[in-house]
Amino acid sequence: MPDILVVGGGFAGVWAAAAAVRALRAAGADHSVGLVSPGDDLVLRPRLYEAEPHTMRVPLDRVLGPVGVRRTSATVTGLDPDGRRITALDASGRALTLRYERLVLASGSRLERPALPGADLLFDVDSLESATALDTHLRGLPALGPGPGRYTAVVVxxxxxxxxxxxxxxxxxxxxxxxxxxxxxxxxLLLERADTLAPGLGPGPRPVIAEALETLGVETRLNTSLARVEPDAAVLSDGTRLPARTVVWTGGVRASALTALLPAGRDALGRLEVDAFLRVRGVPGVYAAGDTAAARADSGHTTLPSCQYAIPLGKHAGHNAAADLTGAAPLPFAPAPYVTTLDLGGAGAVSTTGWERTVRLTGPEAKTLKRTLTGQWIRPPMDDAEELLRQADPAFRTRRAATA
Ligand SMILES: Cc1cc2nc3c(=O)[nH]c(=O)nc-3n(C[C@H](O)[C@H](O)[C@H](O)COP(=O)(O)OP(=O)(O)OC[C@H]3O[C@@H](n4cnc5c(N)ncnc54)[C@H](O)[C@@H]3O)c2cc1C
Incomplete structure (x- = not known):
């Protein structure tokens, strides 16, 4: 039985497990840390829109093995916070029960898919499997032979x-x-049901984004959504039937369904309400981190579902779960100031700072930053216990925290 059990092997889960080990070692405590997730890899979700998405992963055992985290490959199906145990199914369908003293729920989020006719024909870039399916589909387009919409993609x-x-x-x-x-x-073609491009990003970066779309020839349709998908067409909300072999859905995400199994408050995205130490309010012994947690980012804002928050949320949750076991003082969640770096394909990227998203870098400079971020900085160290534990310190801040 692991004393601290982390559910989820994404950014939040990996860093929660590493931070828990670090805090336990610092306290000289002899508790164990375990991690349960269905797959054997940390999936680099922020890179799944790129080509060859099947390569966007890091083996969990090469990250967490060196610090002794016990890993279980299984899907958690039940949470019993009163009995301090979880139930899960492994890949062969065998039922498992795992007990814990402290739990960190870091089971992430999933894309919400629409219930429209032909929805099963939609592609997405949310998971390794779905992004790989899109990649395979795109690579098969030349073999379809000439025809309308063969190289047309509609992104919703x-x-x-x-x-x-x-x-x-x-x-x-x-x-x-x-x-x-x-x-x-x-x-x-990019469909936006609102009357403004990129409504969620605010006015700051909008001119840079609009210029990039124009440079690349991406056609934007505002006040337009998707009505139906057919094998060779997208039917838009205005009735237009557009020959297109590829329709990609990118609507919002929702927190993992496991969050609904706890007797706790949740926000509109299904994320658990947590206190300043990332304890799930009203559920003793349970912490939430990453896309499962709605935490206070600063005096006026709640965290967003992003790596930028998932990583420090994981470190704080893991640290605090360990501190709770050893009697050490917990650390209040204190992330770096909010920043974004948006990839714009062949037109570069745009990097912003602050919640008003003031543009600070564009073009090739922003693109270099984006590549460094997603190509290097979001990858946890492999085969290197010392470096992993050094970075697992919740106070660890490099340029990356300020530029994510
Ligand atoms: C295409 C794309 C681009 C993005 N770009 C950016 C970006 O540029 N910057 C940024 O900051 N963020 C970006 N994000 C968001 C970012 O990827 C997520 O916020 C981040 O991955 C959340 O980390 P997490 O650990 O909370 O959850 P996830 O990464 O979702 O990991 C969840 C883990 O829990 C496991 N799990 C799920 N259910 C169960 C279960 N029942 N039992 C056991 N384990 C379970 C999963 O297998 C996985 O290992 C992007 C996301 C996508 C899809």
Whole structure:
């Protein structure tokens, strides 16, 4: 039985487990840390809109093995906070019960898919499996032979994921079509049901985003959503039937369904209400981190579902779960100031600072930052216990925390 059990092997879960080990070692305590998640890898979700998404993962055992975290490959199906145990199913369907003293729930979030006709034909970039399915589909387009909509992609939603997906798809589709002399057939449309492009990003970066879309030739349709999907077409809310072989849904995410199994308050995204130490309010012994937690980021804002918060949330939750066991003082959650860096495909990127999202970098400079962030900084160290534990300190801040 692990004394501290972390549910989820994403950014929050990995850093919760590492931070718990670090805090226990610092206290000279002999407690164990375990992590349960269905897969054997940390999936780098922020890179799933790129080509070859199946490579966007880091083996959990090479990160957490060196610090002695006991890993269980299983899907958690039940939480019993009164009995301090969870139930799970492993890959062969065997039922498991795991007991704990402190639990960190870091089971992340999932894309909310719409209930519209043909929804099963929609692609998305939310998980390794779905992003790989899109990648396989795109690579198969040349073999379909000439036909309307072969290299047309419709991306639904102009939030962060929709913008990164649409701008990246231009280059990916052109690279696939060019060897067949069909680069001119590439067409990417971005649908936004609001009357403003990128409504959630605010006015700061909007001109840079609009210019990037124009440069890349991405067509934007405002006040427009998706009505229906057919195997070779997207039917828009205004009745337009658009030949398109690829329709990608990027609506919002919702916290893991496990959050609903706790007798606790949740926000509109299903995220658990936590206190300053990331304890789930009203559920003793349980902490939440990453996309399962609605934590206070600063005096006027709640955390957003993002790596930028998942990593420090994980470190604080793991640290505090260990501190609670050893009698050490817990640390209040204190993330770095809010920043964003949005990839704009072949048109570079845009980096902003503050909640009003003031633009601070654009073009190639912002692109270099984005590549460094998602190519290097979000990867936890592998095969290196000392470096992992050094970075697991909740107070560990590098340039990356200030530039995510
Ligand atoms: C395309 C895309 C682009 C993004 N870009 C950015 C970006 O640029 N910047 C940024 O900060 N954020 C970005 N994000 C958001 C970011 O990826 C998430 O906020 C982050 O991954 C959340 O980390 P997490 O550990 O809370 O959850 P997840 O990464 O969702 O990990 C959850 C873990 O829990 C496991 N799990 C789920 N259910 C169970 C269960 N029942 N039992 C056991 N284990 C379970 C999963 O297998 C997984 O290991 C992006 C996301 C996407 C999809």
């Amino acid at each position: 939603g102009s939030g962060f994921t929709g913008l990164e997906t649409a701008t990246e798809l231009v280059g990916r589709l052109r690279a696939l079509a060019a060897p067949h002399g069909a680069a001119a057939e590439v067409r990417v």
